[in-house]
Amino acid sequence: MTTLSRVPINPQLRQGRRLLTNPQAMHAAVLSCFPQDTHTDTSRVLWRIDQVEKAFTLYIVGPEIPDLRVITEQAGWPSRPGQSTDYVPFLDRLMAGQEWRFRLSANPVKSIPSMDGSRGKVVPHVTREQQVNWLVTRAAVHGFELLGDTGDDAKHHVTVTRSEDLRFRRGESTRPVSLRRAQFDGALRVTDAEQLRASLQQGIGRARAYGCGLLTLAPLRS
Template sequence: MTAPLYFTRAELRRDASMAAVRQLLNPTGDSARFSAGHQLVWTLFAGDPAQKRDFLWREAKPGLFYVLSRRRPEDPHGLFDLDEPKPFEPNLREGDRLAFSLRANATVARGEEHGRRGKPCDVVMDVLYRMPKTERAVSRSATIDKAGYEWLARRGEKDGFDISSEPKEGHRETSSGSSARVLSYRTLTLPRRGKPARIGVLDFEGKLQVTDPERFLRAIANGVGRAKAFGCGLMLIRRV
C-alpha cells in the first residue's frame, strides 16, 4: 500500500518573540536563503535522526514554505505558524488539464563512459558553454527559455505529462491552453562536504496534460529534477 502524502503550508512566525532571529533563519540572498530553508524545513521532520528525507518543499515567498511529505510535519521548536496538513490525493485521469508551477534543478548527464552515468550538468550552462564566449551574453535569454522548455518536455515523456499547447486527440478536453514557460533562472552556491556546489534553478509555470496518471503522481511524490533537499522538485498543480 502506498504511503499517504500530506500537503502543508508552513510560515515562519512573525510575532515579536521571533523578530530578533527571523533574519538569521531566513536571510536575504538566494544562496543563503535556500540553504537556510533546507535546515528549517528539516526541523519539521527531525524526530528520527536516521530517517531519510521523505518530503519536498518550496519557498513561495520569504519565510513561507509549501511542503509535500509522507509524514505529518511537527514543529517542536515553535518556529512556524503551521497549517493543518491536508491529505494530498488528487483523482486524476488521462487527458486532465492542469495548471502547474515548478522550481527545478534541471540537469543533463555528460561524460558517460564504460556504461556509467555521466556527471549531471546544468541544462542552461551546458548549452552556453558550447557557444563561443562572444555569443553567450546575447544568447543567454533565448537559451534559458529553449533549454528549460526542452528539458521539461523530456521529463514529461518520462513522468506522464505533456506540456505541448494542444491536448492529445481523443482526450476529454479539446480546447488548447498555454504551454509551459520559464519564468526565471538563477545560479546558487550551496554548502556540501568539500567544495561548495553550484547549481542552476529554473522556475516554470503553465499548463500541462496528464498522459499517465500513475507515473505523473509518482513523479510529484518523488520530485522532478535534482537538488530536492534544497527546495527544488515540488510541482504544484491545480485544475483549470
C-alpha cells in the same frame, strides 16, 4: 499518508533571511519538522519556496504531518502558523485526461559523456529554451503532457518564470555546492495518473533536497 503543508516565511527575521538564501539551512529546517524515523518509501520530503512580490511561502510535501512550529517560531509569524492537509484525497482524484495548471521548481541538467567511458559530467541547462525542452522531454515519464506543446489550446504554455544560480556549502564541507534552479509555470494534461501521483510525492529531477523537484497542481481556469 502524504501531507501538503505551507508556511509563510518572514524575510525581516535573520533566520528567515538565512533560510531563504541558504538551501542547505532550509533543507535542515524542513527535515527537523519530521521525526528522525520517518519512512519515505511512499513520499519523500520535498520543499519549494514561492515568492509573490515581497511575500515568501514555503511548501512542503512529506510522508506524515510535520511540526511546522519548528520553522514558524524562528522564521515566520506566530499569528500566521503553518497549515498542513492530507494530500491523499486529492491524489486519489487524479485521472487521465484531466487538465491542471502547474508549478515546478527543478534543476534542469544534462550529462556530457566522457571520452574515456567514465562517468560523464553533469552541467546545467543555461537558456530558458533549453530548460523548457528539458521538461518537455521528461513530461511523459512523469505522467503528463504539456498543453501548448502538442498544438492543443496554445494559450496555455510552459514558461520559465524564474531562474537562479545557487551557491552554498553542504554541512562542514569546504567545497561549495553550485546548482541552477528554474521555476516552471504552465498547464498540463494527465496521461498516467499513477505515475503522476508518484511524481507529486517523490519529486522530479535532481537536487530534490535543495528546493527542487516539487510539482504542485491547481485548477485550470480560462
